[in-house]
Amino acid sequence: MPEPELGPDIVLIKSVATSVNPIDWKVRSGARQKDFPLNLPAILGKDVSGVVTAVGSDVRDFKPGDTVIAMADATYAGIVAVKAALVTHLPDGLDPIEAAAIPLISLTGDQLVRRATQAQPGQTILVSGALGSVGRAAVHSAKTLGARVIAGVRARQLAEAESLGADATVALDDDDAIARLEPVDGVADTVGGETAAKLLGKVKPGGRFGYASVLPEEAAKTRRSR
Structure with missing residues (x-):
């Protein structure tokens, strides 16, 4: 494959590590x-950690030699081109190999x-x-x-x-526990399937159900009717 091109808002990163996500x-x-x-x-690939080798003419926050992480496309490569807005400096003390699992x-x-x-x-x-x-990322963002x-x-x-810092917990494989749940303002679902169908019924009228998986057909019908 040809080397990626350096555009005005592009950062070129020499890859140290990448990740394997379900989407891959x-x-x-x-x-x-x-x-x-x-x-x-x-x-393929969506995550990368590595060292900046070059920056475009419009890039001000990064320079060659910076250690960074980013979410991009085509990260299963030796050199990855990423828009500067999708790049951040690697926090001090964080291993670049472990950091490659973070962005997506x-x-x-x-x-x-x-x-x-x-x-x-x-x-x-x-x-x-x-x-x-x-x-885990969703819990952190919601608390923030x-x-x-x-x-x-x-x-x-x-x-x-209990270590997540959430205010409460519930067992999703316990139908009685779900039945006892008071209606919530929103559900951030990462499980899908029948769990999503059960939780959809716990959202208050006017609340929101966000999901990162595929809803079962009966849940999709319920969603359309609400």
């Missing part, structure tokens, strides 16, 4: 061909809460799959926004979920 193997297998068609040969999941969790669920201060937001990577957060996990994970 789903695209690679053809499972998401309709949503993400590929022209072969193709470079943290931005997904944040957007799930801010844009899809539209969490507001004082609201009660339930995050399902709260111990997953996107779920001042929401009261309920972490939804499996019953065997309840003790571990």
Whole structure:
């Protein structure tokens, strides 16, 4: 493949590490061909950590030699071209290999809460799959926004979920526990399937249900009728 070009707002990064997210193997297998068609040969990948090798003429916040992380396309490469707005400096003390797992999941969790669920201060937001990577990011973002957060996990994970800093926990595989839940202002769902269908019924009228997975058909019908 040719070397990526350096545009005015582009940062070129020599890759140290990348990640494998579900979207990568789903695209690679053809499972998401309709949503993400590929022209072969193709470079996959969404995350990168590495060292800046060059910056475009309009870039002011980065210089060659900076260690950075970014979310971009085609990150399974030796040199990755990224718009400067999608790059940030690697925080002190963070290993660049571990850091390569951060950008996509943290931005997904944040957007799930801010844009899809539209969490507001004082609201009660339930995050399902709260111990997953996107779920953890969603819990953090919701708390940052001042929401009261309920972490939804499996019953065997309840003790571990206490470390997330959520205000409460609920066992998603316990129908009685879900039935006892008071209606919430929003759900940030990372699980999908039947769990999503159950939680959809716990959203207050006028509340929001944001999801990072695929809703079952019965849940989609319920959503359209609400």
